[in-house]
Amino acid sequence: MKRPFAELSGTGSYAPPRVMTNDEFSKILDTSDQWIRERTGIRERRVSSKDESNACMGKAAALQVLEQNGLTPLDVDAIVYATASPDRLLPSAACDLQAILGAKNAAAFDVGAACSGFVYALNVAEGLIASEQGERVLVVAAEKLTSIMDWTDRTTAVLFGDGAGATLVRRSAGARGILASYMKSDGTLAELLYRPGGGAAHPPSEELLKDHSYYIKMAGREVFKAAVLSMADACDHALQRAGLAAGDVDLLIPHQANIRIIEATAKHAGVPMDKVYVNVDRFGNTSAASIAIALDEAVKTGRLVPGMTVMFVAFGAGFTWASMVVKW
Ligand code: ACO
Numbered sequence: 001m002k003r004p005f006a007e008l009s010g011t012g013s014y015a016p017p018r019v020m021t022n023d024e025f026s027k028i029l030d031t032s033d034q035w036i037r038e039r040t041g042i043r044e045r046r047v048s049s050k051d052e053s054n055a056c057m058g059k060a061a062a063l064q065v066l067e068q069n070g071l072t073p074l075d076v077d078a079i080v081y082a083t084a085s086p087d088r089l090l091p092s093a094a095c096d097l098q099a100i101l102g103a104k105n106a107a108a109f110d111v112g113a114a115c116s117g118f119v120y121a122l123n124v125a126e127g128l129i130a131s132e133q134g135e136r137v138l139v140v141a142a143e144k145l146t147s148i149m150d151w152t153d154r155t156t157a158v159l160f161g162d163g164a165g166a167t168l169v170r171r172s173a174g175a176r177g178i179l180a181s182y183m184k185s186d187g188t189l190a191e192l193l194y195r196p197g198g199g200a201a202h203p204p205s206e207e208l209l210k211d212h213s214y215y216i217k218m219a220g221r222e223v224f225k226a227a228v229l230s231m232a233d234a235c236d237h238a239l240q241r242a243g244l245a246a247g248d249v250d251l252l253i254p255h256q257a258n259i260r261i262i263e264a265t266a267k268h269a270g271v272p273m274d275k276v277y278v279n280v281d282r283f284g285n286t287s288a289a290s291i292a293i294a295l296d297e298a299v300k301t302g303r304l305v306p307g308m309t310v311m312f313v314a315f316g317a318g319f320t321w322a323s324m325v326v327k328w
Contacts, residue, residue, distance in 0.1 A: 004177025012064025041259025077134020082117025115316025165292020
């Protein structure tokens with residue numbers, strides 16, 4: 001087996017305390033707890049308050065990681081931040097986090113790969129260490145999706161939630177670390193899952209607010225099919241690069257978008273569901289943050305322990321997809 005170059009050291013996460021159930025949605029939209037549970041597996045999600053900014057949630061997750069590593073914010077060489085819902089368009093969410101964390105020795109920037117963002121960011125972090133930009137790279141994935149979803153659209157509003165997760169990437173000291181990874185995108189499919197307005201092509205205007213084009217739009221059925229095929233493809237590639245087979249995977253942590261997508265992906269990848277981490281029922285889809293939150297839960301509940309082989313697999317807007325095999 002390949003000797004890993006970089007490892008993930010410590011995990012953290014933050015979930016806003018406000019829990020919103022499906023029944024609450026059925027009071028404001030033409031939907032039901034039964035429909036949402038049967039089609040998505042989601043029972044509830046977390047909704048951030050005005051005071052819980054994207055960067056604040058990222059900070060809470062990051063501080064746990066630094067504490068576990070016995071580091072202070074001043075020890076961080078770089079912050080790679082994955083998000084599709086930054087607090088503002090300029091500067092980056094990473095720079096906002098850098099400021100409130102006091103990580104003044106770091107280089108900070110965002111990775112825009114939507115729900116694949118955490119896995120993309122881990123890859124970037126490994127590359128920063130390889131190119132000697134630093135030794136301690138903080139990877140943070142946070143989303144405040146409830147601020148960019150259309151609360152009047154039942155086909156998207158019921159799916160998303162808020163939260164953050166983090167880890168530290170550093171040079172591997174031994175056998176544990178990143179064994180292999182794979183990233184891919186297809187920008188020609190962008191308009192199946194996107195935010196049409198608010199950027200430079202369609203700057204904020206009254207019309208944009210009226211037609212709700214500021215919010216996430218999605219062709220659910222097409223996204224569903226592409227997600228399953230792409231994530232199965234990503235698992236195959238990463239395992240092949242690691243020289244491993246599906247049977248070697250002790251835990252699969254997929255992007256948490258929909259239980260049916262997770263089950264179909266696991267089946268295609270050849271990983272039984274008892275080796276798949278699922279928390280979509282409690283968090284909904286937290287985009288870039290979903291794998292990071294699930295990873296932290298898996299570690300803190302003892303589901304993922306040292307020596308295990310864990311595989312992450314993600315799919316998101318772009319389309320983007322990615323997978324990573326890690327010796328924990
Ligand atoms: N409540 C009740 N009915 C609904 C709801 C709702 N919340 N949403 C849609 N419906 C209706 C539709 O209007 C449609 O009604 P119609 O037949 O009268 O037109 C019917 O339910 C079926 O709609 P479909 O879209 O065909 O339902 P489907 O079984 O495909 O489920 C869903 C929809 C859950 C969105 C599914 O397609 C899905 O999960 N797609 C992937 C979405 C996803 O995971 N996106 C994120 C991945 S990438 C990322 O994380 C950013």
